[in-house]
Amino acid sequence: MRSSDLPQVRSLSLFDNMDDSSFDTLMQTAYLQVFPAQLELITEGDPADFLYIVTEGCVELFARSNGRESTMGMVRPVGTFILAAVIKDAVYLMSARTSQRSKVLLIPSENVRSVFQQDENFARSIVVELANCYRNVVKEHKDIKLRSAVERLANRLLRLHKSQGNTGTLVLPYDKRTLASLLGMTPENLSRAFNTLKPYGVRVDGMTIGLDEIDALKTLAKPTPLIDDPLT
Amino acid sequence: MRSSDLPQVRSLSLFDNMDDSSFDTLMQTAYLQVFPAQLELITEGDPADFLYIVTEGCVELFARSNGRESTMGMVRPVGTFILAAVIKDAVYLMSARTSQRSKVLLIPSENVRSVFQQDENFARSIVVELANCYRNVVKEHKDIKLRSAVERLANRLLRLHKSQGNTGTLVLPYDKRTLASLLGMTPENLSRAFNTLKPYGVRVDGMTIGLDEIDALKTLAKPTPLIDDPLT
DNA sequence: CGACGATTTGAATAGGATCAATGGGAGTGG
DNA sequence: CCACTCCCATTGATCCTATTCAAATCGTCG
16 A cells, blocks of 8 residues: 555554554555446455445445335445454444545455554554444434434434534535435435424535524434444 | 452453453452342443443443434443543443343443553454444344334344354343333334234234244344344 | 426325324222 | 222224335436
């Protein structure tokens, strides 16, 4: 891999307080690769050969069962995925595909596990990363079990709005079809949910969403940090 | 705590390869306590004061939002809960209550974190435990996003049946009201789902469920280890 | 300009929730 | 031991949400 990409990876909280030698060990066998959009990187059920780190672009985690498919999460820079499978030396529980042209770092999972055994700082960093991943899934699960579709959309819009600077306007970071699946509904139903939110000041213009009555929207959405705050 | 309980705790995979001194440090400040049924042990949003380990009985993890409530999981001996919050020194994302008279070990979270820093074997064990918890929630999430209510019930019955020895009969480990919430449905709907499964050889007799046509039930349920196998 | 995919809209349907009422134990107290 | 009570579970009826199917519209890209 190019050495110009190393500092960025090194600064990832997963790696930033590990030994230099351990880091070098990991990186010596790592690939940094660019993939086109819509390429399936991993398939659920396959053995975990690599740990993946998204450095540019965006990767969709999804799952299939029966004939159905559902988006489980979106990974943007700089984020890892399927860490748990790598650590446990188990099969992937989710599939992943690029949702746009993306640059991804691949570290052979054997190396991750061996450095995990050698470098205790790395082991502790992994704990924190795993704990974050775990809490995020718990929040997703609460979201879907405790809220209606319209409420889920309203809260997601508030969250995107906040992360984009509370400007009164937000841009959807992926297409509506994907958003719908992420929120656990059909594209048709998402469209209708947007209409339901119109009286609450939600303006839809393609991928750009305007929020004109934040307070009204919040009254409907009833956001709570225990579901909607990515850091809590 | 009574020293007679120590070996059992020590044998937990979370503790079984840590230093004796670390283990002693943890246990010196730990409480082993018996709680009556239906007692709320922790409430979501509260700071994580203790790590909890269920040694007898059963604890229900649940979440509230708006006016709604949903069961998120059941912890039976010997299992831990809210490990992620303890490690991160964050607030609990879920509440917990005893579903029956239960014996629970409480370890002050400060101690868990300090031993986590000192004892690298403990740190690594925590990673494995966290990875398991993480993968279990992912499976729950896939279950609810990819399956209908009837399919979820069918698969849950098959899972319980297997864990109880494939005898053609299983006993529900908690009341139907809780099972319904765990499966993401109302008690009324659970009752109807059982009726829907009658043609597939599912006999209901109180808490005892008979499965007379496993193959037919499997054809309907389409179980997959990527959702239904607790170890995968 | 034309074609294709994504989104929206409409209509019909299905799945699940809610409301209401009844049956059925388990536990309590007489 | 029995009657009473309470809570859980079941059943019925109805409502509502969300899915499905179908068609029209919009946008983008070649």
